[in-house]
Amino acid sequence: MPFLTWDGQRVEMRPTETVLDALLRVGVPLSHSCRAGVCQSCLLHATQGAAPQGSQAGLKPTLAGQGYFLACVCRPDQDLTAELPGPGVRTITRLVAKSWLSETVLRVALECDEPLHHRAGQYLTLFRIDGLSRSYSIASLPDGMIIELHVRVIPNGRMSNWLAGTANPGTELTAQGPAGNCFYMPGAPEQPLLLVGTGTGLAPLYGIVRDALGQGHTGPIWLYHGALDERGLYLVHELEELAARHPHFRYRPALLSRDGPLPQVLQAAHPKLAGWRGFVCGDPQIVDVLKKRLFLAGMASREINSDAFVPTASPG
Ligand SMILES: Cc1cc2nc3c(=O)[nH]c(=O)nc-3n(C[C@H](O)[C@H](O)[C@H](O)COP(=O)(O)OP(=O)(O)OC[C@H]3O[C@@H](n4cnc5c(N)ncnc54)[C@H](O)[C@@H]3O)c2cc1C
Ligand code: FES
Incomplete structure (x- = not known):
């Protein structure tokens, strides 16, 4: 089996083990969350040896080209020496404000030491x-230098409850990214856009719709925000105002208790989506179902952008 070298220590990999498994086994407390190659918490840099291509899926080409990889999905087939990400990949941020957008959704504003060069909708x-x-x-x-996040505070959620409670203005957090491909690309201003999200899946969509309008998108834009009932909605007033100012933008809250399941709401309202571009964000299972719905209605798969909020896999 190949050897992994970490901070001078040589660790023989066990069959089927990932680099994350091996490091945790020998007591290295490497940060991780999804264990599915999505959140990028476990990003590492290979200084010797090449990480398999599959462990670089979803990384920016510049990072992949420099030998970065995701430890939770990396099963090396040759000896590998790895280290934590170097300068330029992570930046220091400070919490500057927090406020409740609804009973369970916290708006968190962070100030960055350096501009992040992000696109609205990335993570x-x-x-x-x-x-x-x-x-x-x-x-x-x-x-600007302020980044706004919408954090759903879940029972026993370690990060979300800490952000809602102990974390105060001035608290420092390290931020890695931006990452992800779910953002507005100019170039087809007349194309109809369909934005669909559940829960805090509204966060990227709220950025994407304002980005599209700001960049002069002229085609119709529909935004559906799915929730169980009215308590799950937020930014209603802001979105209604945005729709009043831009007649080609339509905001549709979709309540399970009132309107039925979101895929059926979409099927009734938009049975044909050939030529449209879609953005789907939120709970991974709902994202999967909604992507299938869009595809079955005729939207080309290359036009379907999505971000699945894959939860934490195990204590970490
Ligand atoms: C690419 C990406 C983007 C994301 N964007 C956002 C975002 O904009 N806003 C946001 O709020 N979250 C987002 N998430 C999810 C976020 O990263 C955390 O997983 C989430 O905030 C829970 O973290 P926690 O530490 O509070 O809870 P944890 O301590 O991780 O979880 C505590 C318990 O709650 C369960 N749990 C975790 N998530 C949920 C859930 N959604 N519903 C019910 N139970 C759950 C866990 O399985 C565990 O048992 C995103 C995730 C990914 C991968
Ligand atoms: S990408 Fe490795 S833990 Fe999420």
Whole structure:
């Protein structure tokens, strides 16, 4: 079996083990969350040997080209020497404000030491000082040093309850990213756009719709925000105002208790989606179902952009 070298220590890999498994086994407390190659918390840099291509899926080409890889999905087939990401990949941020957008959704504003050069809709991975890491989509436009996140505070959720409670203005967090391909690309201003999200899946969509309008998108834009009932909605007033100012933008809250399941709401309202571009964000299972719905209605798979909020896999 290949050897993994970490901080001078040589560790023989066990069959089927990932680099993350091997490092945790020998007591290296490497940050991780999804264990599925999505959140990028476990990003590492290979200084010797090549990580398999599959462990670089979803990384920016510049990072992949420099030998970065995701430890949770990396099963090396040759000896590998790895280290934590170097400067330029992570930046220090400070919490500057937090406020409730609804009973369970917290708006968190972070100030960055350096501009992040993000696109609205991409996500960041935040690291607390003890290494706890979680990813959050960026709801703000790339027009300043303040980044806005929408964090759903879940029962027993370690990062979300800490952000809602102990974390105060001035608290430092390390941010990695931006990452992800779910953002507005100019170039087809007349193309109809369909934005669909559940829960805090609204965060990236709120950024994407304002980005598209700001870049002069002229085609129809529909935004559906799915929730169980009215308590799950937020930014209703802001979105209604945006729709009033831009007649080609339509905002549709979709309540399970009132309107039925979101895929059926879409099927009734948009049975034919050939030529449209779609953005789907939120709970991974719902994202999967909605992507299939869009595809079956005729939307080309290359036009379907998505971000699945894959939860934490195990204590980490
Ligand atoms: C690319 C990406 C983007 C994301 N963007 C956002 C975002 O914009 N806003 C946001 O709020 N979250 C987002 N997430 C999810 C986020 O990273 C965390 O997983 C989430 O905030 C829970 O973290 P926690 O530490 O509070 O809870 P944890 O301590 O991780 O979880 C505590 C318990 O709650 C369960 N749990 C985790 N998530 C949920 C859930 N959604 N519903 C019910 N139970 C759950 C866990 O299985 C565990 O048992 C995103 C995830 C990814 C991968
Ligand atoms: S990408 Fe490795 S833990 Fe999420």
